[in-house]
Amino acid sequence: MNKGLKIATIGGGSSYTPELIEGFIKRYDELPVSEIWLVDIEEGQEKLNIVGNLAKRMIAKAGLPIDIHLTLDRAAALKDADFVTTQFRVGLLDARAKDERIPLKYGVLGQETNGPGGLFKGLRTIPVILDICKDMEELCPDAWLINFTNPAGMVTEAVLRYANIDKVVGLCNVPIGMEMAVAELLEVDHSRIRIDFAGLNHMVYGLDVYLDGVSVKDQVIKMVTALDDNSFVKNIHGFGWEPEFLKAINVILCPYHNYYYKSREMFEKVKQEAEAEGTRAEVVQKLEKELFELYKDPNLDIKPLQLEKRGGAYYSDAAVRLISSIYNDKRDIQPVNTRNNGAIASIPDESAVEISCVITKDGPKPIAVGDLPVPVRGLVQQIKSFERVAAEAAVTGDRNLAVLALTINPLVASDTLAKQIVDDMLEAHKKYLPQFFGNFITK
Amino acid sequence: MNKGLKIATIGGGSSYTPELIEGFIKRYDELPVSEIWLVDIEEGQEKLNIVGNLAKRMIAKAGLPIDIHLTLDRAAALKDADFVTTQFRVGLLDARAKDERIPLKYGVLGQETNGPGGLFKGLRTIPVILDICKDMEELCPDAWLINFTNPAGMVTEAVLRYANIDKVVGLCNVPIGMEMAVAELLEVDHSRIRIDFAGLNHMVYGLDVYLDGVSVKDQVIKMVTALDDNSFVKNIHGFGWEPEFLKAINVILCPYHNYYYKSREMFEKVKQEAEAEGTRAEVVQKLEKELFELYKDPNLDIKPLQLEKRGGAYYSDAAVRLISSIYNDKRDIQPVNTRNNGAIASIPDESAVEISCVITKDGPKPIAVGDLPVPVRGLVQQIKSFERVAAEAAVTGDRNLAVLALTINPLVASDTLAKQIVDDMLEAHKKYLPQFFGNFITK
Amino acid sequence: MNKGLKIATIGGGSSYTPELIEGFIKRYDELPVSEIWLVDIEEGQEKLNIVGNLAKRMIAKAGLPIDIHLTLDRAAALKDADFVTTQFRVGLLDARAKDERIPLKYGVLGQETNGPGGLFKGLRTIPVILDICKDMEELCPDAWLINFTNPAGMVTEAVLRYANIDKVVGLCNVPIGMEMAVAELLEVDHSRIRIDFAGLNHMVYGLDVYLDGVSVKDQVIKMVTALDDNSFVKNIHGFGWEPEFLKAINVILCPYHNYYYKSREMFEKVKQEAEAEGTRAEVVQKLEKELFELYKDPNLDIKPLQLEKRGGAYYSDAAVRLISSIYNDKRDIQPVNTRNNGAIASIPDESAVEISCVITKDGPKPIAVGDLPVPVRGLVQQIKSFERVAAEAAVTGDRNLAVLALTINPLVASDTLAKQIVDDMLEAHKKYLPQFFGNFITK
């Protein structure tokens, strides 16, 4: 190969960037990146500079021939890129804080992905992503879009249905976190664990789990039911599943299932935390401030440990592992958000699912699971309906569809509440939702 | 024909029986019934006698050659029957009162069909129905089982999956009530209205609605959104759907949808009513007492008007209309609960659905609707998952499955609540749930 | 109603027209037709006049207030029509003669619907039908297109996929003929017989058959296997199915199945007939000549008996019955070609199938049959693949697709033969296949 790979990272000023840079450094021997373009918008310029300079110091320390570009010019970044990663946040953490606060007023969880918060994050994000896709058609038609921006399921659905590019993968660290948690539980190296994932983003189930290729699902479920906190992943602390429930459902649950199978308890917990220490966005805002102070230190040339508190564990690992498997046609198994293509029965072929795939240079190829287990079908369909109505609302700017999306969302389940929340949040996010106020992003 | 039809009605002592008798009288010219066997259990003997004697007086007044038999001997009633109708209630209204009261303690609606109340009604009813089916295999293998006993969807599912008889139809008055409500709204005779129904029992949607064969869905939705109380059917008073929601979902809703699309409001309403006037079962108990006092009157020889307050409007019409269409191979369209057979995409062929069917002598033939509209798929799948897990719990007596059924039920959505409610209700209904306490009904 | 119905019949100069006129006369009391517009092209003007004048005499004799219009102006005929029927034949019987003759040279049956003959009839017909559909969008957007023109399955598929009108039904007399044949076999009136039809045009199966609503399939199959000629319908004389085969396949076959389940015998028979008396088209050409001589007789004012030899029994009955059921929202069951909509598993929702439907004012609603019986799935899929590739060839003018369509057709099954036949027939029909020679019909 004569030339290295060009990576464009939209939302490059994010506090996560050092994580990503570390990932590229670690896998440089298998992934010959020559340029990383960190793009951001004007409001993010200061953060972009801070984090970008840290990135440069990290690369320098690693002694690698990778050029870091900091830019506000998205087109320049996209031009001939090989991979485009997205980690931007329309409206920044302020918007997320509203996503969380407003629904609480109505006795409803905000939930940044599959709840009202997720709906509004999707409404803000999808037009921007579709705009990026249009640019990519022209500037880098062969590039892969690796989307980290939440709600990753809804965003991937929107790209599959409303954009003209096929090469898109949605990525989340929840599945890898579940494998890590099982490895920890069994006290084995995580490379020996494999889970058959199927479902949707933040609504993914482990249909089976293997140690060295041999199913250990029964053992894992037995061990988990005996634990105090058996929610598999630390990120969202559950309260322990009832053993009766876990044995009967007989699959590995993801932490986000707490919102649906423990909905009242989660509401109380989130509400108390919001009162005591602020919502998650508010907590993260403080953390970020501290992180950026650290990042400014001209002597810092590695990813600081404090970044881990921010969440997002394994993100860089998941991302760079995926990119490398595509680039190298590794054909290994990874859980990603991709076109269903018949893998899960009763989900349309063209819809996004989160599922174990073989990762090839031609993209992820989902492993067929057939019918989902009877008890999980309903919730998966419900969230898929929510994602589809929400994505349609995002592209049409139809307020009725936004009300419908929330009404059919299991966290709301009331048309009157849905309407009140939609009206309140439309007003709060007005600046970032031009399509609901008569204006559409066009090129 | 040399011989008239034999009808066996299980739960013949029900206060509804005069309704049914009136139906047979009205349609005698097309449905030559010669014997009606009203069967009940020992505890119901007194009521059976009261209502049975009224039935006899009604037939006498009509001057028809129909023999009414009152019996506790189910086998004698089933022997060579042409149609078996079921309207029994295991544990009577006392049990229903518990189904409603206990969940309220946990902040959860009882809901006698698709909620915790429905689960426990199903757990009590399904073993009895399957026992009746076993008898029918032997005593009247060619008879049709017309099931009115709720939860009619779950019961039909159980018969389709766990019994050896094919000839079963589940029946509900909700769809006919929806057609009546539309007729009233448009101020036309109800025979001119037809709705394309699809979904599940008490979770049925009108995909389109026609006046004289021409779609008037847009007009109906428009009119309904302008009403104060736009819930279509009076039985369960709603609060009016939000116009945004109704326009976006763009289907005709059934009154039970209030529990899922207006869940908080319904909970408050039911709770207040329970406090003010008692739960629905408690109200009905009073009504029934009064009804039976009326029924005792030896001069009464028609269905008393007061029965209408009891609910169940159109039941007899729906039931006898169905029986007549089967008997006469009428090939008219009626909404019933039957084997899906591919009519609704993503529901297994062998599952029960509530859907518009052509009614033939060979049974109901569902009209294909293909994919359900995107926004309604989730809830339908969720209730179907609930019904299937519940039916399996009923036949296995597996407490874990009962906990699972409630956890995935949208009215509960918490494994801890589910477990508490299950334990409380198992204890309360112990007498009628032998399968959960080590005893199975066997023959 | 203030105004009667307007019927537009494309190909009005056809010898079948008196059949259709008779149908309208017979059902005038339920179908108040006020105008019938018989349209034809210039080459057909003489025949149009002859048959049109007969039509006028027939109406006059019946004493009905129906105006017959004879015209070459298609737009005038379509303007505000309520029903458009199509019975035209691009290239007339000369073209059909070539469809039959040319394949025989290659040792292949022409078969005017699902064989090479059908492919080329489709290639000639589909562009014209799509052109009519474009006119209808504008001139009579609420009209129903009732298509009789063969290959009716392929043509309906093409309209469903490539036209902008939804209101299309394809019609064939084979299913009604099968019901008539069963009625004759059982010596009962045909109104007492009903068959559950499912499959494709000229590839339709009777999944069950009922006498007065009770299945008599076993009896019918038993009787048929005992007959000498057990092919159900006289039109295409079979040779009798082998009893082993018929018992095992356990469905009612249509006469066209002889081409696929008795392929060699049919080839020999057709070849011998072609040598002895000419191909079917050549025989029909003679018949038609005689018919038109009869039609000229100014004293003839009824449908002459000789028309029956021409084939097409029950066509008028099928057509006018269908139109009346749509107009009157009769909701009776009739077998037609319509959008599958999930009724037959494994056929796309949007593909055309021939299936028992409830006929409503809103069109035919197919009755769900779920999975086809295992042994018939393959052939149905094969013909559907053939129809779809052929329809795509017709709209694109892609010769490779025409070769593919014939190669996958079971009557050809050879790419080399397919290519030779395609080349030979493209040349022969050049005049009517402009799309394969660089010219597309456009408006």
Place this chain on the structure above:
Amino acid sequence: MNKGLKIATIGGGSSYTPELIEGFIKRYDELPVSEIWLVDIEEGQEKLNIVGNLAKRMIAKAGLPIDIHLTLDRAAALKDADFVTTQFRVGLLDARAKDERIPLKYGVLGQETNGPGGLFKGLRTIPVILDICKDMEELCPDAWLINFTNPAGMVTEAVLRYANIDKVVGLCNVPIGMEMAVAELLEVDHSRIRIDFAGLNHMVYGLDVYLDGVSVKDQVIKMVTALDDNSFVKNIHGFGWEPEFLKAINVILCPYHNYYYKSREMFEKVKQEAEAEGTRAEVVQKLEKELFELYKDPNLDIKPLQLEKRGGAYYSDAAVRLISSIYNDKRDIQPVNTRNNGAIASIPDESAVEISCVITKDGPKPIAVGDLPVPVRGLVQQIKSFERVAAEAAVTGDRNLAVLALTINPLVASDTLAKQIVDDMLEAHKKYLPQFFGNFITK
């Protein structure tokens, strides 16, 4: 690991055995086999001894600690086996010769897998395989059954539907041969080529083909259409596909497609070869004789080169590669016959398909392909229907089903021919088809 693997090979006296032994020797470092049990029946004892002794010499020369056991005691061989491979041939090559000769009399190709020959090979083989499965349930419930015996698709279907073991894989060398052929065509090492396979055994399609992970399908199809003999695989010489056909079908074909897309040409060729040099079975019989003469040579201690003429190239490679990937949980992609599980739309989940799978210790996991391309759906369904009816005929001994299986087979397509062939072949194979003559294998 304390103990090596035990392999049981049913039909161990086959001339292919040295191929298999060579495979185990080559991969010994990743597959620690300690015992290979070659089992045969009494009639095969002499061949078993000859080939078994060669196997022993091969192992000795390789200096590996693998014990070769020769036995007629199947139970002893199966006891605690880790992998069971089947390569037996009920009735030996004499039966195959009849499978080929008898249909030719009727103008029909025998075709040893998906034609009349395949039907009868299946009828002879399936009861034996199901008997082996019953033994395995008891003697080695954790073992994998790796079936090479043809018709591999029908046999795998039968095991999936009628046996109680789940761990079965059907294997064929056609897909690997297609990859090899493409590698040769592109002049690259075969490890760089990957094909997305989907379909059925001997009816498999390459939906896409990759060089180093990048699709080269267009290039390959272009190159192939330019060749004289473009049938991809040498084993069955085709005549070159017509470029029009190949471009339009736009998939990679397998050599067996010649029977369906070039049916007349293949019939003529096979008939001429049969007349000139004998049928394939007769040619192979001679080859085998020569091979066994070679095998007897006590100095021979490697697989003789002449074995390659016998066909079956890559068999050992495919087999041992598969066993190693299961044993080592390699998760690489291999095409095998396995349970569909939703991977190919419109094929039942529980049916066998030949498809690219990820091979894990838990077995093959098929990669979802969704809908097959339109033009190939029909033939795949037709062969699947044939396989299913044939498998049912094999287990029931129902002659009507055998006639039905052949009638719906595209190579026969005539019920009369089907009946004649079935009767003739039932008589010829009477000894090996006890189930059709009133006797069933039972234990």
